[in-house]
Amino acid sequence: MRRGPFACSLWMFLLCSGITPAVVDSLLGPGGLAPVPGLGRAQAEPSAAPTGDELVAVDDIVTNTGYVEDIAVDAGVAWVATRGGLEVYELPSGVRSRLYTNADGLAEIHVYEVQAEAGQVEVRTRSHRCRLDQGRFRCASAPVVAAPVPAVGSRFEDARVTAREPIVGADLVGTAGAGLWLVGRAGPAEQSETRRRLTPQGQVCSNHIMAMADFSGRLYLGSFDEGLCVSDGAGFRRLATPFRMINDLVATPAGLYVAANSGLYHSRDGREFSKVDFVSARGVNGLAVAGDMLYATTPATLWQIPLARRDAQGLRLRRRQYWLPGGSRAVQKVSAGAGAVWMASEDRGVIRFADGAFEVFDRAGGMPTSWVMDVAVGADGVLYAASFRHGLVAVPLDAEGRPRVGQARAITGLPDHWLLRARVMDGGLWVGTQQGAARVEAGAVTAVVRALPHPCVHALARFGERTWLATEGGLVRLREGRGVGEVVAATTGAL
Structure with a gap:
């Protein structure tokens, strides 16, 4: 099985196709997956549907x-x-x-x-x-x-x-x-x-969106199989690019970077794209920026790419690649925070990279799970690991930015415990799951979004002072505030 070119693994494909966790367990054999100590199925199940001001309204649904x-x-x-x-x-x-x-x-x-x-x-x-x-x-x-x-x-x-x-x-x-x-x-x-x-022009280029980025005041959307499109004020416009299947996007001072199935690409103006030849592997699946460095991941490699010639001290910055970071062959996403670079992997849990060294935090090291799809450091100084099957795990960091694994705990109240993305935005953490999205503040779920064109949420972004969610069935813009009902309206898709 090929792993890593997309955020979806085989299990994600099965579940997004309507196959339940129970069926997946049966496919895995009589024993299924081993239970996680302290985080069994009963504890990991999502809580009952939220009511009252926990619901967030959908202001606009954009589809093709x-x-x-x-x-x-x-x-x-x-x-x-x-x-x-x-x-x-x-x-x-x-x-x-x-x-x-x-x-x-x-x-x-x-x-x-x-x-x-x-x-x-x-x-x-x-x-x-x-x-x-x-x-x-x-x-x-x-x-x-x-x-x-x-x-x-x-x-x-x-x-x-x-x-x-x-x-x-x-x-x-x-x-x-x-x-x-x-x-x-x-x-x-x-x-x-x-x-x-008769079909209106200016529609989003695909209903299956995998990544979003705000670059030069425009919203860029990376699709699963229909390339890249950009907002033009009244709608969206598809760009002619040398790539089609997109896994991640990141805006940097040096331009827009695209993680695609065919490699890593860069554009200074958001219109013309060229391949970054240094990243020789296909299936680039994650991007993150830490200072003057861009970090890109493929399933078995961490790539370090300078965004400037020299750092603030005048030292020359160099490109590097790290094969099998932390011993992982199934790296998914990458993020930066608390003075380190963090990788989510499906076989080694969370991997920390700091001062040129890798440190693994998985089940063997005391974490509740080794099957992690995304990772983020929140504004509260807590490491959040979005796992595939075992929900969201919150791990406090010590003074040196290392996880206190013994204090790891599961966040309850999410729409689902099969998670896809985690993104720090506007002072809080947004989590995309297979059954909707949720906002987490101070270690607790404060808002849930369920009424979506497709339950699987692959990307989350802030644009135009609004929160946007990307699903496999369309793009969603949320209404700010709470207590206004679960769904407001669907429009023709204009921004």
Whole structure:
């Protein structure tokens, strides 16, 4: 199994596909994974759903609707099922008037089928059947949608045709990635074809976002498989880059760096990118800045790259690479804090790098887990290890910045104990899990976000004085403050 090119390991792929922890345990064998002393399944389970002011409102959900699944026409309106929600187009103008997402009651953002007749609208998501009732969908569980039978289909605008619905004098054509089109015939002989794209421009480049960064006052998004896009004020614009699969982004005084499956890339202006040849390995999965140094990780190597020629003392800075840091072959993410560089690994737990030496903190050394996906040092001087299966572990640091492993404790109240990311922002710690996101302050969960286009949260960022969450189903902007309900609205996706 290839490890490290993405934050998702095989287990993350299985779980994000809807396979429960119990099923994963059964796949691992009769014994499953060994229980962790002091952090067993009972203690690691997330607490009950929060109520009252613990809930954080979703202010905006941004998705890409370029992949059309189905089309239905009723009473001068076209209902279009997409992988980014259910769209409504007015006919014959072709103007999109509404986008329904999970903020409007849909159980899942990916809509497979739609039926509309006499004002009644019903859709199918992966495992639910939903009916529109007074502007909001009401959903009930249903059998999982069967996989389509492979077949050779026609093509339109360089994309596979997924749906076609005739209307007066034209056809609505849905495609796999090129959006929805209005195709008509012009002239008395009806031999010349007219075509117009109806899907709005300026959409986010992918629904599966892995990384975000604020660079030069613009929000950059790194996708799982659709490259890099950037905000342009009114929407998003895809950039032409030499990479496609992105794992991490970091903005530095020397420019924007991109950790991609094909290597490490750098741009001074955010438009033109070149490969950093010093990083000879593929599958760069983590980035962090500490002073004048950029640190990049691949599954088995820590790379040290100067951002300046000399440090504050005038000493020349040099590039270095460290093979098997701490003995790990499964490094995931990297961060900096408390005078050290910290690595999260799936086989050696947390690895500390300071003064040219590596120190391992795993189960053999007293930590509750060795399966760590991300690590961060909070503003409270506590090391937080985001683990895959055993939740969030808080470890206080001593005066020298070393973890006091004997005082490690699990943070309760998270939406899930299968964690993906941890990010220090605005004085607190935000955690992305497989069932939503949460904010941690002073060692306790103070806010939880559940109503998302996809439960898996891979990236978290502050931009435009708002908190943004990146999921496998779209981008989410949170409303500041608490006690305003779990979901406010879904908009057309403009910034």
